[in-house]
Amino acid sequence: MSNPVRIQPDLQFVKDLQEVGGDTLKRCYQCATCSVACPISPAENPYPRKEMIWAQWGLKDKLVNDIDIWLCHNCGTCSDLCPRGAKPGDLLAALRNMAYRKVAEPAVVGEWMSSAKYLPLLIAIPAVIWLIIWIIRAGFLGTYFPLFALGADGHSWEVVKEGGKVVFGGLFPGDFTIDPIFTATFLFMVYTFYKGVKRLIASFDVPKTFAIAGAPNPSILVALKETVLCEIASHSKWKQCGEETEGDQQKFTGHLTLMYSFVALMIVTGVIAGAHWGGNILRWLTGASLGILDFFGHTPLNLWNPIKLLAIVGAVLFVYGIAKLTTRRLNQNAKKHGSSWYDWYLVGLIWTVGLSGIFSMLLRLANVPLLAYPMYYVHLVSVWMLFAYLPWSKLGHLVYRTAALTYARHIGRIPMQTKEEKTFVL
Ligand code: SF4
Numbered sequence: 360m361s362n363p364v365r366i367q368p369d370l371q372f373v374k375d376l377q378e379v380g381g382d383t384l385k386r387c388y389q390c391a392t393c394s395v396a397c398p399i400s401p402a403e404n405p406y407p408r409k410e411m412i413w414a415q416w417g418l419k420d421k422l423v424n425d426i427d428i429w430l431c432h433n434c435g436t437c438s439d440l441c442p443r444g445a446k447p448g449d450l451l452a453a454l455r456n457m458a459y460r461k462v463a464e465p466a467v468v469g470e471w472m473s474s475a476k477y478l479p480l481l482i483a484i485p486a487v488i489w490l491i492i493w494i495i496r497a498g499f500l501g502t503y504f505p506l507f508a509l510g511a512d513g514h515s516w517e518v519v520k521e522g523g524k525v526v527f528g529g530l531f532p533g534d535f536t537i538d539p540i541f542t543a544t545f546l547f548m549v550y551t552f553y554k555g556v557k558r559l560i561a562s563f564d565v566p567k568t569f570a571i572a573g574a575p576n577p578s579i580l581v582a583l584k585e586t587v588l589c590e591i592a593s594h595s596k597w598k599q600c601g602e603e604t605e606g607d608q609q610k611f612t613g614h615l616t617l618m619y620s621f622v623a624l625m626i627v628t629g630v631i632a633g634a635h636w637g638g639n640i641l642r643w644l645t646g647a648s649l650g651i652l653d654f655f656g657h658t659p660l661n662l663w664n665p666i667k668l669l670a671i672v673g674a675v676l677f678v679y680g681i682a683k684l685t686t687r688r689l690n691q692n693a694k695k696h697g698s699s700w701y702d703w704y705l706v707g708l709i710w711t712v713g714l715s716g717i718f719s720m721l722l723r724l725a726n727v728p729l730l731a732y733p734m735y736y737v738h739l740v741s742v743w744m745l746f747a748y749l750p751w752s753k754l755g756h757l758v759y760r761t762a763a764l765t766y767a768r769h770i771g772r773i774p775m776q777t778k779e780e781k782t783f784v785l
């Protein structure tokens with residue numbers, strides 16, 4: 360007679376899972392249709408059936424250490440075909456949502472992001488920082504009321520302008536406010552991701568049987584290259600496991616567009632910051648300036664500057680992508696699939712970043728300082744929130760999922776593609 364296996368269910372974990380979106384798991388009766396239906400689940404130890412039973416039994420350790428939750432692309436095929444309406448795809452998404460919040464430290468930030476009641480606190484942190492900076496800067500301009508400066512006559516107040524125009528650098532000088540604050544935020548974000556990825560990889564409980572028979576496992580670098588080029592850049596797995604319904608199309612297009620908009624906007628930020636600080640350092644060292652550095656590094660950029668045009672393209676892609684994803688989420692809600700607060704927080708924040716950025720530019724061009732400066736303030740607050748809280752947000756999956764997929768290739772859980780498959784994908 361074999362030894363009995365003692366199971367220690369974590370009932371609070373089951374409740375937590377139900378709260379973050381895995382609320383239908385109790386309906387599962389283990390028919391395995393989902394594992395068969397999933398187009399990308401491996402033959403050996405397929406998901407998501409096993410995760411459903413682990414979740415029903417409250418086996419928290421097995422689930423949070425399960426690398427397979429990161430292989431799912433949430434296409435929803437398994438949920439659509441489940442005869443019991445148990446939505447296994449939602450369960451895996453809920454598990455990833457829990458992981459985003461717990462893998463980065465301090466974990467309390469993840470808790471704040473999981474409930475609407477903490478939203479004022481999340482907003483207040485950057486709002487106070489930028490307001491203090493704004494008021495201090497206004498003090499240098501002769502007033503502590505942020506929108507006005509002392510006029511040329513020495514006693515009348517004028518709305519802040521430079522050469523008769525709205526110039527955001529007048530109230531928020533890049534060299535002394537925006538650059539140091541966003542550089543510090545960026546470094547904090549990178550460090551938090553680094554620690555989070557290390558914790559995530561260390562947490563995976565990987566069976567030895569995943570080792571590739573008869574061939575050495577690919578190195579981390581080779582696995583990373585294939586993950587980025589053949590999976591992330593083309594979203595090839597999504598093509599394999601969805602893209603049939605209108606909702607799949609919206610999710611695919613929205614996701615891809617949003618990702619490329621981030622790439623465009625990161626290039627813009629990198630070029631402007633590099634040219635600006637390169638020009639400054641050159642001037643300090645030699646007293647000379649280089650036209651090309653000033654052309655790309657002196658803001659506001661001319662409307663026809665290629666980097667400005669790339670920024671506009673990035674902004675348009677940004678709004679298009681988030682509009683697609685919002686439409687899909689609204690349709691999901693209408694069908695009672697339900698999106699959590701965690702999903703809506705990110706969608707709302709991305710809308711705020713995009714619209715405040717576009718309206719800041721339009722109001723600046725229209726030279727309306729009383730609206731342009733407050734709009735720019737909203738933009739700074741929302742951009743700070745996007746980057747500083749990124750490691751705990753759903754958008755953090757760009758990093759965590761890339762790391763998990765890379766590791767899964769490295770250990771043989773995802774097979775490397777053949778030459779023919781690569782040609783097909785790319
Ligand atoms: S989730 Fe649905 S399809 Fe999957 S095993 Fe359970 S009942 Fe079957």
Ligand code: SF4
Pocket residue numbers: 396397398399400406407430431432433434435436437438447448451600
């Ligand atoms: S949601 Fe799609 S990728 Fe994820 S387990 Fe279900 S069928 Fe597979």
